[in-house]
Amino acid sequence: MEQDTLSIFQKIAPDIMGTIKERYLLLRHISDAEPVGRRTLAGLSGLSERVVRSHVDVLRRSGLVRFTTMGISMEPEGKALMPDLLECFLRLNNLDDMQRQIRQALGLKNVYIVPGDSDTDKTACEELGRKGALLLNDLLGSVSIVAISGGSTMAEIARMLPESNAGATILPARGSMGNHVEFQANYIAAAVAAKTHSSYRMIHLPEGVSESALRLMFESDAQARENVAMTSQAQVVVFGIGRADKMAKQRGMTDHQRQTLETLGARGESLGCYCSLDGRILYGSNNIGISLKDIKHHPHVIAVAGGASKAEAIVAVMRTCRTGILVTDEGAAEKMMKMI
Structure with missing residues (x-):
């Protein structure tokens, strides 16, 4: 049932699926390189700094990452969520x-x-x-x-x-x-x-x-x-x-x-x-x-x-x-x- 729901979402809201993919990849890069700056994230992900800024602001408000003087780091909740996010990401990518x-x-x-x-x-x-x-x-x-x-x-x-x-x-x-x-x-x-x-x-x-x-x-x-x-x-x-x-x-x-x-x-x-x-x-x-x-x-x-x-x-x-x-x-x- 979960896979069917994801498939339906992909059909009716492909733009949302693209957003999820970009945010997952940003979280992956932050997890690997923390603390990391927005400019570095843009280079790693291939996204523009404007898009990166928009995504990480949402991730911060969601309690998944935090901003520090050294750069962006993962919150404990974000780290705990990564295995489930990867599973979801795999499903989204068929x-x-x-x-x-x-x-x-x-x-x-x-x-x-x-x-x-x-x-x-x-x-x-x-x-x-x-x-x-x-x-x-x-x-x-x-x-x-x-x-x-x-x-x-x-x-x-x-x-x-x-x-x-x-x-x-x-x-x-x-x-x-x-x-x-x-x-x-x-x-x-x-x-x-x-x-x-x-x-x-x-x-x-x-x-x-x-x-x-x-x-x-x-x-x-x-x-x-x-x-x-x-x-x-x-x-x-x-x-x-x-x-x-x-x-x-x-x-x-x-x-x-x-x-x-x-x-x-x-x-x-x-x-x-x-x-x-x-x-x-x-x-x-x-x-x-x-x-x-x-x-x-x-x-x-x-x-x-x-x-x-x-x-x-x-x-x-x-x-x-x-x-x-x-x-x-x-x-x-x-x-x-x-x-x-």
């Missing part, structure tokens, strides 16, 4: 139905879609991280081993994760890759451990080296062998998803190797596996740790990725995965709907 259809089409436990397109919207990137962090936080305390992959989205999850006393063991899902230390799985695992007052282990094995070199390093490092063995026992695995072409280049594959993957139809990559749109693993990079091949052995699986440019990659990886939870954004979801 995301509920997309969540259901994508979940059924990909055979997943659940799908969560946050507003926006993280290709172009920084707030959508933050919402992806926030939702992933909340899902992980809900599991902490009831599990003992968590594995997390690398990437900018995983780093955002670590940043958004609330402090707790989980006391778990946090592990990198796989070895290190790339030149950005802050995006490497080892670094992110340590950040999650710090936020949750947990211990952490590291896997100091580089991604993408030859099989013989990897075997030699692995056999000579007892600590690495112990930590890798522990990843197979992880009750929670959190990972991101990349485009196959970009990840192949990032991993330093030769032009011939990249062309071969393209010819085979590789569209998505995750946990070292390159996947086709129909959910086949076409190639697995040499590395130690968790792979999509055995992801079903882990009780709780959370994939987080967004942006319209990653829609094909997400479909490819999640058709391979066929388990767990997907957190994505509106931009990716809309493109995925056309594909599935």
Whole structure:
């Protein structure tokens, strides 16, 4: 009945729906950046300063925000209202139905879609991280081993994760890759451990080296062998998803190797596996740790990725995965709907 009412309101008063959307997004920005000035809010939201002033005046009179000498901040009532506002916002944007259809089409436990397109919207990137962090936080305390992959989205999850006393063991899902230390799985695992007052282990094995070199390093490092063995026992695995072409280049594959993957139809990559749109693993990079091949052995699986440019990659990886939870954004979801 509630959804029907919202649908009716959308038809007879679309201008009101636009106002609600703008005020929700302003509250989201205020919550993220408080205290924040009106000019900064205008820049973050893309709204004019006049429109921002009008909206925040209403929000202040409603007791949701307050004005201070430092800028605009959230009132306790506004903070408490944010989860309900997000739920309402999702309904207003017709995301509920997309969540259901994508979940059924990909055979997943659940799908969560946050507003926006993280290709172009920084707030959508933050919402992806926030939702992933909340899902992980809900599991902490009831599990003992968590594995997390690398990437900018995983780093955002670590940043958004609330402090707790989980006391778990946090592990990198796989070895290190790339030149950005802050995006490497080892670094992110340590950040999650710090936020949750947990211990952490590291896997100091580089991604993408030859099989013989990897075997030699692995056999000579007892600590690495112990930590890798522990990843197979992880009750929670959190990972991101990349485009196959970009990840192949990032991993330093030769032009011939990249062309071969393209010819085979590789569209998505995750946990070292390159996947086709129909959910086949076409190639697995040499590395130690968790792979999509055995992801079903882990009780709780959370994939987080967004942006319209990653829609094909997400479909490819999640058709391979066929388990767990997907957190994505509106931009990716809309493109995925056309594909599935």
